[in-house]
Amino acid sequence: MGQIAFRGLFKNAKTVKLSSAQFASLNVQMGARMRATTLRFYKERILRVLVEIQRRLDEPLPLVELARLAGLSPHHFHHVFTGMLGEPLKAHIRRLRLERAAGRLKLSRLPVVQVALEAGFETHEAFSRAFHASFGCSPTQFRRRNGDPARLAAVSGVHYHHSAQVRDFRAARRVRKIMNVKIQQLKPTVVAFMRHVGPYDQVGVTWDELLTVLGKEGWLGGPAQFIGICHDDPAVTLSNKVRYDACVTVDGNFRGQGGVSTQTIPGGDYAVMTHFGPYETLGESYAKLLGQWLPRSGRSLRTTPCFEIYLNSPESAEPEDLITDIHAPLEPQ
Amino acid sequence: MNEKNMKTTTQKLDLYQLHKQEYLAPKRPVLLSTTPAQYLSIRGQGAPGGPRFIECIGGLYGVAFTVKMTRKFAGQGDYAICKLEAQWFFEDHKAEKPKDEWVWNLLIRTPDFITETGRKQAVAVLLKRGKPPEVEEVRLETINEGRCVQMLHVGPYEKERETIAVMRLFAEQQGYQFTGAHHEIYLSDPRRVPAERLRTILRHPVVASKIAP
Numbered sequence: 001m002g003q004i005a006f007r008g009l010f011k012n013a014k015t016v017k018l019s020s021a022q023f024a025s026l027n028v029q030m031g032a033r034m035r036a037t038t039l040r041f042y043k044e045r046i047l048r049v050l051v052e053i054q055r056r057l058d059e060p061l062p063l064v065e066l067a068r069l070a071g072l073s074p075h076h077f078h079h080v081f082t083g084m085l086g087e088p089l090k091a092h093i094r095r096l097r098l099e100r101a102a103g104r105l106k107l108s109r110l111p112v113v114q115v116a117l118e119a120g121f122e123t124h125e126a127f128s129r130a131f132h133a134s135f136g137c138s139p140t141q142f143r144r145r146n147g148d149p150a151r152l153a154a155v156s157g158v159h160y161h162h163s164a165q166v167r168d169f170r171a172a173r174r175v176r177k178i179m180n181v182k183i184q185q186l187k188p189t190v191v192a193f194m195r196h197v198g199p200y201d202q203v204g205v206t207w208d209e210l211l212t213v214l215g216k217e218g219w220l221g222g223p224a225q226f227i228g229i230c231h232d233d234p235a236v237t238l239s240n241k242v243r244y245d246a247c248v249t250v251d252g253n254f255r256g257q258g259g260v261s262t263q264t265i266p267g268g269d270y271a272v273m274t275h276f277g278p279y280e281t282l283g284e285s286y287a288k289l290l291g292q293w294l295p296r297s298g299r300s301l302r303t304t305p306c307f308e309i310y311l312n313s314p315e316s317a318e319p320e321d322l323i324t325d326i327h328a329p330l331e332p333q
Numbered sequence: 334m335n336e337k338n339m340k341t342t343t344q345k346l347d348l349y350q351l352h353k354q355e356y357l358a359p360k361r362p363v364l365l366s367t368t369p370a371q372y373l374s375i376r377g378q379g380a381p382g383g384p385r386f387i388e389c390i391g392g393l394y395g396v397a398f399t400v401k402m403t404r405k406f407a408g409q410g411d412y413a414i415c416k417l418e419a420q421w422f423f424e425d426h427k428a429e430k431p432k433d434e435w436v437w438n439l440l441i442r443t444p445d446f447i448t449e450t451g452r453k454q455a456v457a458v459l460l461k462r463g464k465p466p467e468v469e470e471v472r473l474e475t476i477n478e479g480r481c482v483q484m485l486h487v488g489p490y491e492k493e494r495e496t497i498a499v500m501r502l503f504a505e506q507q508g509y510q511f512t513g514a515h516h517e518i519y520l521s522d523p524r525r526v527p528a529e530r531l532r533t534i535l536r537h538p539v540v541a542s543k544i545a546p
Contacts, residue, residue: 039461039490117508157377177407211398211402211406212402212406213402213406215398215399215400215401215402215405215406216402216403216404216405216406216407216458217462218395218399218456218458218459218461218462218464219462219466220394220395220398220399220402221391221392221394221395221396221398221399221459221462221464221465222391222392222395222464222465223391251463257420278527311524312522312525315413315414316414316416316520317525321521321522321526323522323524332443
C-alpha cells in the first residue's frame with residue numbers, strides 16, 4: 001500500500017491523484033445545506049421504530065425487524081439510528097427498560113427481583129449492578145428516596161412512557177466540528193478480491209493472502225487502490241457471519257486464480273468522508289456519515305454496499321495515522 | 334486490516350528495528366556510524382511532487398512490493414517494507430536552484446538477501462502487466478555512508494535549510510566536514526500530519542576536516 005501512501009507525500013501529488021481517479025467532486029459541508037425534508041423523512045421512519053420499541057419493550061426486538069419497519073437495510077438503519085438518537089439501538093432499549101424498572105420501583109410494591117426479571121435481567125445482581133451504574137444508587141435505595149425522576153440522561157429527549165407515546169425527538173447533531181463530506185461521481189471499478197467471512201478484526205489474514213498472490217504477479221505496482229467492501233455491519237451482525245471483500249483495483253486482463261475472483265464496484269454518486277485513525281473506530285465515522293450527514297443532505301442511499309479505500313497501510317503507519325475514505329452509495333439526484 | 338493481527342500472525346523482519354542505532358532521531362545533531370546498506374532506488378530530476386517524482390515513487394514501490402510478495406509466496410519469509418528515503422544532490426548548498434533542476438535518488442531499504450535476480454524478475458512481471466516504464470529504472474544498490482551527522486527535522490520540508498545549517502556547524506566543531514549527498518528519511522505522512530509537525534530524519538556523511546595550511 002506504500003505507493004499509495006506516498007502519492008500524496010508532497011502537496012502537488014494530491015492533484016495528480018484526483019485527476020487520475022477521474023471524478024468530479026463537490027464539497028458539501030454539514031450544516032451549510034441542511035435539508036428539512038430529508039431530515040423529516042428519516043425522523044418519521046425512526047419515530048415509527050421508537051414507538052414500536054416502547055410498545056414491545058418485553059420482547060427481544062431484533063434489529064432486522066426494526067430496520068424493516070423503518071424501511072432501511074439493517075446496516076444503514078443501525079447507523080441512522082445511532083447517529084440520530086446519539087445512542088446505539090441496544091443501549092436505547094436497555095435505557096428504556098431501566099427507566100421503566102425505576103418507575104415500577106417507585107409506583108408499585110413489586111419485589112426488586114421481579115422488577116429485575118421484567119427489565120430483562122436474568123439475576124437480581126446483574127440488575128442491581130446495571131441500575132447502580134445508571135442511577136447511582138441501589139434499586140432499594142432508589143425506591144425509598146423521594147423525588148428522584150425515573151429518567152436517565154438522553155440527548156434525544158426520548159424516555160420511557162407507559163402508553164408508548166413518542167411524538168418527537170431531538171436529532172443528535174455535531175455542531176462543534178464541521179464534517180467534511182464530498183459527493184463524488186465514480187466510474188465502475190473492476191477489482192480482484194477475496195471474501196472474508198468471520199470476525200471483522202481478522203480481515204488482516206485475508207488481506208495478507210490477497211496481497212501475496214497479487215503482489216507476486218505484479219498487480220500492486222502503479223496506481224492500484226486497496227478497497228474493503230463491507231456487506232455486513234460488524235456492529236449488528238454475528239461476528240462469524242460478517243462478509244467483507246478485500247479488493248485491489250485491476251484492469252480487464254486479470255484472470256481469477258487461487259481463491260481470487262473479480263467483481264465490479266458500481267459507479268455513480270458516492271458520499272465520501274475521510275476517517276483518520278485506527279480501523280477499530282471506523283464505526284463512529286459511519287454513524288456520523290449515515291446518521292448525521294445523510295438525513296440532512298437531501299440525498300438518499302442506494303442499496304449497494306458501502307466501501308472503504310485505504311490510503312495507507314497498517315504496516316507502515318501507526319494506527320492513529322491511518323487514513324481511510326468511507327464511500328456511501330447515493331441514489332441519483 | 335487489524336494491525337495487531339497482522340503483526341502477531343507473522344514474524345516479520347524489520348530493518349529499522351534491526352539497525353536501530355542508524356535511525357536515531359535526536360533533537361540535537363549527533364555523530365554516528367552507519368554500515369553499508371542495500372536499497373531499491375530510482376534516480377531522477379524535477380520538483381518534489383512533480384509528475385516525474387510521483388511516477389518514480391510508483392515504480393519504486395511497485396518493484397518493492399513485487400519482490401517482497403514473490404519471496405513471501407514462495408514461503409521464503411516476510412519482511413516489512415521500510416519507509417521512503419531520498420538522497421538529494423546539490424552542488425552548492427548556498428545557491429537556491431530552481432526546483433525543476435533538483436536531482437534526487439529515491440530509496441527503500443531492502444534486506445541483503447534480495448538479489449539482482451529477484452529485482453529483474455519483479456521488473457519483468459511488472460512490465461508484463463503493463464505497469465509504467467519507470468519500474469525498469471529501479472536499481473538495487475548498496476550505499477556506504479560511514480560516519481554521518483544526523484538530526485531530526487520537525488516542520489515543513491521547506492525549512493530544512495535551518496536544520497542543515499545546525500548540522501554543518503556541529504560537524505565543523507567536531508572536526509569534520511560534509512561530504513557526499515544529503516539524505517532524508519521520511520517518518521511522517523504529510524497528508525495526515527500538519528506541515529509544522531512533519532518529522533524527517535536528516536543525515537549527512539562527513540569526513541575529517543583537512544588541517545588548515
